[in-house]
Amino acid sequence: MALSSEEILSIFKKTGALLEGHFVLTSGLHSRFYFQCAKVFQYSWYGEVLCRDIADHFKEEKIDVVVSPAVGGIVVGQEIARLLRVRAIFAERVENVMTLRRGFKISAGERVLAAEDVTTTGGSVKEVMDVVREKRGEIVAATTVVDRSGGKIDFGVPYFSLFQMEIENFSPDKCPMCKAGSVAVKPGSRDLKYPNQSGQEGSNK
Ligand SMILES: [Zn+2]
Numbered sequence: 001m002a003l004s005s006e007e008i009l010s011i012f013k014k015t016g017a018l019l020e021g022h023f024v025l026t027s028g029l030h031s032r033f034y035f036q037c038a039k040v041f042q043y044s045w046y047g048e049v050l051c052r053d054i055a056d057h058f059k060e061e062k063i064d065v066v067v068s069p070a071v072g073g074i075v076v077g078q079e080i081a082r083l084l085r086v087r088a089i090f091a092e093r094v095e096n097v098m099t100l101r102r103g104f105k106i107s108a109g110e111r112v113l114a115a116e117d118v119t120t121t122g123g124s125v126k127e128v129m130d131v132v133r134e135k136r137g138e139i140v141a142a143t144t145v146v147d148r149s150g151g152k153i154d155f156g157v158p159y160f161s162l163f164q165m166e167i168e169n170f171s172p173d174k175c176p177m178c179k180a181g182s183v184a185v186k187p188g189s190r191d192l193k194y195p196n197q198s199g200q201e202g203s204n205k
Helices: 005-014 037-041 044-057 072-084 123-134
Strands: 018-024 030-035 065-069 087-094 097-100 111-119 138-147 159-164
Touching (some): 005 044, 005 159, 037 044, 044 072, 044 138, 044 159, 065 072, 065 123, 072 087, 072 111, 087 123, 123 138
Parallel strands (some): 111 138, 138 159
Antiparallel strands (some): 087 097
């Protein structure tokens, strides 16, 4: 049984994952709403509930490996892969370039599912797809838990998002909240620091 949008939204609200305020997204855009997906996934059983629908969607696709962008995508990719009983790896930005580290490998022809927690513009997922193609992996599809574009992103491959919500985003110079004198905050993993990464912004959506 697939979850309804109401059930999913209720899980986000119950776990405090849907924040209201004035936020800067990874894309640089400002928004009144922010999905902190990690707050859902701290309750691992909810992570399983959400990812079950995604895994079910791809169970006939003979996925070999799920690849996610760090940081937010890691736990999502891991859970989808666990349910599909396949490998999970992640790519991370090094000097701002999405890269496979930690000895992670994708073999030529491997069937890859690119997975992310929340997306607004699809940027991080597309960067991961580029990494996979460099290794000559085959991108079977892309998936996200939350699509803030309302499903408008074109990844050039089949795309499944569990929950779509079209949320108004503003460029900083046109942001009504900035105009009203409020200062946008960047929630999420901004305080995470990695000793061997520079300029890494974490996974703010
Ligand atoms: Zn603003």
